[in-house]
Amino acid sequence: MPSEYKIKQITSLYQSCSKCGLPIINCICDKSPKVETRGKIWILSNEREFSRPSNTARILKLINSDSTEIFIWERTKEPKKLIENIQDERYETYLLFPAEGELESRKVEYKRTEKIPAFIIIDGTWKEARKIVRKSEYLKNLKVLSLNPYHKSVYSLRKGAEEGNLCTIESAIEILKLSGETENVRLIGEFFNLFLKSYKAGINGHELK
Numbered sequence: 030m031p032s033e034y035k036i037k038q039i040t041s042l043y044q045s046c047s048k049c050g051l052p053i054i055n056c057i058c059d060k061s062p063k064v065e066t067r068g069k070i071w072i073l074s075n076e077r078e079f080s081r082p083s084n085t086a087r088i089l090k091l092i093n094s095d096s097t098e099i100f101i102w103e104r105t106k107e108p109k110k111l112i113e114n115i116q117d118e119r120y121e122t123y124l125l126f127p128a129e130g131e132l133e134s135r136k137v138e139y140k141r142t143e144k145i146p147a148f149i150i151i152d153g154t155w156k157e158a159r160k161i162v163r164k165s166e167y168l169k170n171l172k173v174l175s176l177n178p179y180h181k182s183v184y185s186l187r188k189g190a191e192e193g194n195l196c197t198i199e200s201a202i203e204i205l206k207l208s209g210e211t212e213n214v215r216l217i218g219e220f221f222n223l224f225l226k227s228y229k230a231g232i233n234g235h236e237l238k
Contacts, residue, residue: 049091049224050082052231057223058091062216066096068208069120069145070201071111073161074152075102085184085198086152088224092217097201099152102161111149112167120147123174125200126162135173139207148174148204152197176203183225 046056070093072086079086079101090097100108115122121144128136139146149171151158162168176195184196195203198221205214230237 045082048087050084050087051224051227052082054234054236055227055231057220057227060223061092061220064093064213064216066093066205066208066210066213067145068096068205068210069114069147070097070204071114071147071149072097072099072152072197073102073108073111073149073165074099075157075161078153078157083228084152085196085221085224086150088221089198089201089217092220093213102165104164107165107167114147115149115167115171118144120145122147122149122171124149124162124168124171125174125176125204126151126158128173128175132162132173135171136175137172139174139204141208146208148201150197150200155194174204176200183222 044053045051046053046058048058049056049061051057070089072089074084074086078084079099086099090099098110098114100111102108114120121142123137123139123146124135125148126132149168151161153161182195182199184199198217202214202217202221205217227237
């Protein structure tokens with residue numbers, strides 16, 4: 030989680046935890062198992078997306094803190110640490126994004142190498158994500174990895190969300206499947222399901238037991 034960033038209280042309906050974003054009565058921070066994936070997950074999110082209580086990037090950071098980094102995208106300021114990561118030769122870095130338009134020529138299939146795999150996930154609506162990719166020069170030369178999941182998204186916390194599109198943590202789960210991290214996939218998936226149940230109960234004033 031960005032060290033300089035404090036989650037804002039953006040709703041007056043309930044008080045939320047500053048880490049998991051859930052209503053206080055259903056905070057799941059103390060229930061989080063700790064995993065450390067071999068694959069690095071670098072999440073690029075705009076401030077508005079990161080501020081939403083229903084944001085799943087925070088949940089991934091909570092459970093996979095050492096291998097997940099979150100960077101706030103700004104129009105006039107490049108994320109220096111993310112750029113340093115991209116340039117680091119220890120990593121085989123991929124941009125996780127649909128291979129559409131000019132990105133199609135950069136599409137690759139994932140292959141394991143001796144390098145540490147690193148996956149950049151754009152956190153936001155498709156409109157916001159396309160804008161971030163289009164306006165970020167440091168993403169221009171990256172290999173593009175596209176997902177073709179065999180199941181639909183179970184994320185249903187926002188009205189008007191694009192039907193069938195995976196949320197951030199679901200996307201991370203799919204790429205960890207590609208890299209063969211079966212046990213970590215299971216643990217992250219179980220924690221994500223707990224998050225969904227806790228969120229839905231909490232916003233209705235119910236404590237999940």
